[in-house]
Amino acid sequence: MAKAVADVDSGSNQGGFTTEGGNVTGFSTMHDSGTGGSPSLGNFAFFPYAACPGDDINQCIYPKKTRKLPYRADSVKASPGYFGITLASGVAAEMTTAQHTSLFRFKFPAATNGTSPLLLLDLTDLSDSRQDNASISIDSESGRMTGSARFLPSFGVGTWTGYFCADFKAPSIRDSGIFVNSRASADVKDLKISRSINGFPLPGGGFIRFASNPADGVLARIAVSLISSEQACDSAESEIPSFDFDATHNAAISAWREKLSPITISTTGVDKSLITNFYSGVYRTMVNPQNYTGENPNWQSDEPYFDSFYCLWDSFRSQLPFLTINDPAALTDMLRSLIDTYEHEGWLPDCRMTLSKGYTQGGSNADVILVDGFIKGLKDSIDWDKGYEAVVKDAEVEPYDWCCEGRGGLDSWHNLGYIPTQDFDYKGFGTMTRSVSRSLEYAYNDFCIAHMAQSLGGKEDDVEKYQERSNNWKNLFKQDQKSLLFNGQDTGFTGFFQGKYLNGTWHNQDPLWCSTIDPNQGRVCSLQNTGQETFESSLWEYGFYVPGDQAGLISTYGGPSAFVKRLNYLHDQNITYIGNEPSFLTVFQYHYAGRPALSALRSHFYIPRFFSPTHDGLPGNDDSGAMGSFVAMSMMGLFPNPGQNVYLITPPYFESVSIKSPITGKTATIRNVNFDPSYQAVYIQSATLDGVDYRKNWIDHSFFTEGKELVLTLGRNESSWGTRVEDLPPSLSEYVGFGNGTANGTVARRFRRIEGSIGSVRVEDVGGLL
Incomplete structure (x- = not known):
C-alpha cells in the first residue's frame, strides 16, 4: 500500500x-x-x-x-x-x-x-x-x-x-x-x-x-x-x-x-540492456493490484482484499496470467478478493481503485481471470462454486449501472446474438458505444464460462448454452465490408466486423478509424458518448479478437494463407499500436495458422524497438504492468492465450530460462540449442519435452508445475516444426484449409533481417517469408 x-x-x-x-x-x-x-x-x-x-x-x-x-x-x-x-x-x-x-x-x-x-x-x-x-x-x-x-x-x-x-x-x-x-x-x-x-x-x-x-x-x-x-x-x-x-x-x-527469485536466466552473450528490460518487466507485473487486506471499511470479511485493478481489460491478457506462473499465492488472494467483492457488492469488478467502482471498458473480463486461474489449478481456499456463480451472473443478469460492473444490453445479446449499435436498453445504463468490441469480448467471456462449466462437470446445459453464445462474433461479420486507405487506395481485404442496428441493418464505421494510421487523431474510440463501436482500437485490430475460435476465424478469412496475409498487413502497415493491449495476442496469432516462425519474427520486431530500459522506453503507459508482462512473457518465449490452458512457444531471448514453481517447488526450464544473441537464428527447427520429440507449437500449465524441460533447436530458416494441424493450439472449431496436413506449403523460406522504425517497416531480403 x-x-x-x-x-x-x-x-x-x-x-x-x-x-x-x-x-x-x-x-x-x-x-x-x-x-x-x-x-x-x-x-x-x-x-x-x-x-x-x-x-x-x-x-x-x-x-x-x-x-x-x-x-x-x-x-x-x-x-x-x-x-x-x-x-x-x-x-x-x-x-x-x-x-x-x-x-x-x-x-x-x-x-x-x-x-x-x-x-x-x-x-x-x-x-x-x-x-x-x-x-x-x-x-x-x-x-x-x-x-x-x-x-x-x-x-x-x-x-x-x-x-x-x-x-x-x-x-x-x-x-x-x-x-x-x-x-x-x-x-x-x-x-x-x-x-x-x-x-x-x-x-x-x-x-x-x-x-x-x-x-x-x-x-x-x-x-x-x-x-x-x-x-x-x-x-x-x-x-x-x-x-x-x-x-x-x-x-x-x-x-x-x-518475489523475483522464481525466474532465472542465462545471461551469456546477451546485451545488458535486454537483461534489465526483462527483469524490469517482471518487476512491474507485481506493483499493481495492491494488497489492501485489513483496510476495507465497506464490509467485514476474512478474505483478502485487493485494490488498484487498473483495469482488468488491460491486465487479463498477460499480467495476471504471468502472476499465475511467478506469484500464484498473490494471484490466488486476488481471485479470492474478486469473488469476495462479488459476494458483498453483487458483481465482479472489471476495474476497481481505492474502494471505488471503476469504469468497464469492454466485457466482464474478471470472468477470464477467474477461469484462467481455475483451469490452471489454483486452489488454496478459493470458492470456485461461488466464482462460477459470479461469472454466470455476469452473463445472465444486467446491472442497473453497467458502466461500472457486469454487462449491458443482455436482452439483445440473448435474443439477437449481438450488442446492437444504438441499442434499446431500458434495464441498465452505460455509455451506448463500443457495440462491436463489447460483442466480441462478451463472446469470449461466454467461451470462458463454457470452459469452466465443462471443467466443473455436471453442467452440460451451461456448456452448450455458453459455447453457442461464444459463436456470436459471427453475427457481426460483414462479408462485403471493404477497407480503403485514407488516400483512397484499396487495402485489398474484404470482410470485417461491423456494427449492426436492432433491425439487422449495418452501421458503417470505417475499419481504419482509431487505428494508428488514422489521420484524425482526435477521433474518439473510448468511453465518451461520441465514441465509435470499438474501444481504443480499430475494426482492423478487433478483426483478430476471437481468442477461443481462431480456427473458425481463419476459415472466415479464407484459410491460413489469407489469414497470415491479413495479419501481416495489420503489422506491416502500422495499423496496430503495440502500446495498447488488444495488439498483444496479434503478435503471436501466427501460431494458429501454423506459422510460429512469424510469431518469433514479430516478437523480435517489437522488442527492443518499442520496449527498452530508457526514459521513454515504453510505447504507451504501462497499464499497471500490462506492458511489463508483455515484455517478460515474450522474452521468456511462452505467451498466454488467457482463459485457456495454452502458452504459445517461441524461442526465449536467452540461452535458457528457468522458472521454479512456488507451488510445487519444481523447476521448469526452456533451453535454446544454437542460441544466437544477434537473434538471426530465431526459428525453431525441432524440440524435445523431457527428452521426447515435441512438435506442438504450444504447451500447457503443467510445464511449470511439473518442472519439465523444453529444449528448442534453433536455426536461421523457417522449418516445418509446429506447422501441422495436429501441432496447432486448441480451438472451438476444427481447423480446415490446411494443405498436405501442414499449415503452410512452403516452409524453407529464408530471411536475413527485418529493419524497422516507428511508423514504417522496411523489409530487406525476406525471400517471400512475409
Missing part, C-alpha cells in the same frame, strides 16, 4: 514521478503504476525547506502550484524499495517503505546549519481531487500529525477517504502548526478545510520545524490507512518502530528478491 516517490507536474505523472523534466511538487506515499488518464493517488505529500527566508514561517511557500521545484536529473536513483532525488534547492530526499508505511530521509545543505529546516504535509493529491472537510491535527509535544481527506477515484465513481499518521525524528523540534493558502501559524494545531468553489482544493495542511540541521538528516515516517488515523499509527509503529532507514530498506530488498 505504501509506494513512496517524488511527485512531479509533468505529463505522464500518473505514478507520481517521471523523467520528463518536470518540477517536484512533493513526496507522497500512495501511488498506482502506469494507469494512464488522470493522475492517481499521490496523497498527503511532504515538501521540505532548508529554512524559511528571514526565519519567518510565512515566507515559506505552501501552495503546491507555486512551491514546486526542479530536480537535478543526475541525482535520481531508483531501485526496488528505494527512491532518491535532489531538488534544485539542494535538499536531498531518500525514501523506502514497508507495507503501509513510508520512511523519508531529508538532508539539507550544510550552509544552512544553525537555521530551522521545515517540512510541510499537504492535504491534497496528485490530481487535486480532494473534496470538502479534510482535516489535520498536530500534537504540540511530539509533532505527530494525524488526519484525513476525501478524494475522487481517478477512473471510477464515488469518493473515498484516506487517513494518515506522520511522525518525525530529529534532535529537537522547534515548532509546528497548520497552514492555509499561503500563511501558517504555530499557534493553531487543528484544521478542517473545504475544497473551495474555484475548481481546485484550497491549499492546507500542517508543518513542523526543527531546531537544527543535523548532518544525517531528518526522518519523516508516514503511514496510510483507509480505516482510521489510529490504524495508520498502529501500522507505523509496528512496521517501522525505530525509524531505521537501512533496516527498512534491506527488508524491502529482501521482499523483492524473493
Whole structure:
C-alpha cells in the first residue's frame, strides 16, 4: 500500500514521478503504476525547506502550484524499495517503505546549519481531487500529525477517504502548526478545510520545524490507512518502530528478491540492456493490484482484499496470467478478493481503485481471470462454486449501472446474438458505444464460462448454452465490408466486423478509424458518448479478437494463407499500436495458422524497438504492468492465450530460462540449442519435452508445475516444426484449409533481417517469408 516517490507536474505523472523534466511538487506515499488518464493517488505529500527566508514561517511557500521545484536529473536513483532525488534547492530526499508505511530521509545543505529546516504535509493529491472537510491535527509535544481527506477515484465513481499518521525524528523540534493558502501559524494545531468553489482544493495542511540541521538528516515516517488515523499509527509503529532507514530498506530488498527469485536466466552473450528490460518487466507485473487486506471499511470479511485493478481489460491478457506462473499465492488472494467483492457488492469488478467502482471498458473480463486461474489449478481456499456463480451472473443478469460492473444490453445479446449499435436498453445504463468490441469480448467471456462449466462437470446445459453464445462474433461479420486507405487506395481485404442496428441493418464505421494510421487523431474510440463501436482500437485490430475460435476465424478469412496475409498487413502497415493491449495476442496469432516462425519474427520486431530500459522506453503507459508482462512473457518465449490452458512457444531471448514453481517447488526450464544473441537464428527447427520429440507449437500449465524441460533447436530458416494441424493450439472449431496436413506449403523460406522504425517497416531480403 505504501509506494513512496517524488511527485512531479509533468505529463505522464500518473505514478507520481517521471523523467520528463518536470518540477517536484512533493513526496507522497500512495501511488498506482502506469494507469494512464488522470493522475492517481499521490496523497498527503511532504515538501521540505532548508529554512524559511528571514526565519519567518510565512515566507515559506505552501501552495503546491507555486512551491514546486526542479530536480537535478543526475541525482535520481531508483531501485526496488528505494527512491532518491535532489531538488534544485539542494535538499536531498531518500525514501523506502514497508507495507503501509513510508520512511523519508531529508538532508539539507550544510550552509544552512544553525537555521530551522521545515517540512510541510499537504492535504491534497496528485490530481487535486480532494473534496470538502479534510482535516489535520498536530500534537504540540511530539509533532505527530494525524488526519484525513476525501478524494475522487481517478477512473471510477464515488469518493473515498484516506487517513494518515506522520511522525518525525530529529534532535529537537522547534515548532509546528497548520497552514492555509499561503500563511501558517504555530499557534493553531487543528484544521478542517473545504475544497473551495474555484475548481481546485484550497491549499492546507500542517508543518513542523526543527531546531537544527543535523548532518544525517531528518526522518519523516508516514503511514496510510483507509480505516482510521489510529490504524495508520498502529501500522507505523509496528512496521517501522525505530525509524531505521537501512533496516527498512534491506527488508524491502529482501521482499523483492524473493518475489523475483522464481525466474532465472542465462545471461551469456546477451546485451545488458535486454537483461534489465526483462527483469524490469517482471518487476512491474507485481506493483499493481495492491494488497489492501485489513483496510476495507465497506464490509467485514476474512478474505483478502485487493485494490488498484487498473483495469482488468488491460491486465487479463498477460499480467495476471504471468502472476499465475511467478506469484500464484498473490494471484490466488486476488481471485479470492474478486469473488469476495462479488459476494458483498453483487458483481465482479472489471476495474476497481481505492474502494471505488471503476469504469468497464469492454466485457466482464474478471470472468477470464477467474477461469484462467481455475483451469490452471489454483486452489488454496478459493470458492470456485461461488466464482462460477459470479461469472454466470455476469452473463445472465444486467446491472442497473453497467458502466461500472457486469454487462449491458443482455436482452439483445440473448435474443439477437449481438450488442446492437444504438441499442434499446431500458434495464441498465452505460455509455451506448463500443457495440462491436463489447460483442466480441462478451463472446469470449461466454467461451470462458463454457470452459469452466465443462471443467466443473455436471453442467452440460451451461456448456452448450455458453459455447453457442461464444459463436456470436459471427453475427457481426460483414462479408462485403471493404477497407480503403485514407488516400483512397484499396487495402485489398474484404470482410470485417461491423456494427449492426436492432433491425439487422449495418452501421458503417470505417475499419481504419482509431487505428494508428488514422489521420484524425482526435477521433474518439473510448468511453465518451461520441465514441465509435470499438474501444481504443480499430475494426482492423478487433478483426483478430476471437481468442477461443481462431480456427473458425481463419476459415472466415479464407484459410491460413489469407489469414497470415491479413495479419501481416495489420503489422506491416502500422495499423496496430503495440502500446495498447488488444495488439498483444496479434503478435503471436501466427501460431494458429501454423506459422510460429512469424510469431518469433514479430516478437523480435517489437522488442527492443518499442520496449527498452530508457526514459521513454515504453510505447504507451504501462497499464499497471500490462506492458511489463508483455515484455517478460515474450522474452521468456511462452505467451498466454488467457482463459485457456495454452502458452504459445517461441524461442526465449536467452540461452535458457528457468522458472521454479512456488507451488510445487519444481523447476521448469526452456533451453535454446544454437542460441544466437544477434537473434538471426530465431526459428525453431525441432524440440524435445523431457527428452521426447515435441512438435506442438504450444504447451500447457503443467510445464511449470511439473518442472519439465523444453529444449528448442534453433536455426536461421523457417522449418516445418509446429506447422501441422495436429501441432496447432486448441480451438472451438476444427481447423480446415490446411494443405498436405501442414499449415503452410512452403516452409524453407529464408530471411536475413527485418529493419524497422516507428511508423514504417522496411523489409530487406525476406525471400517471400512475409
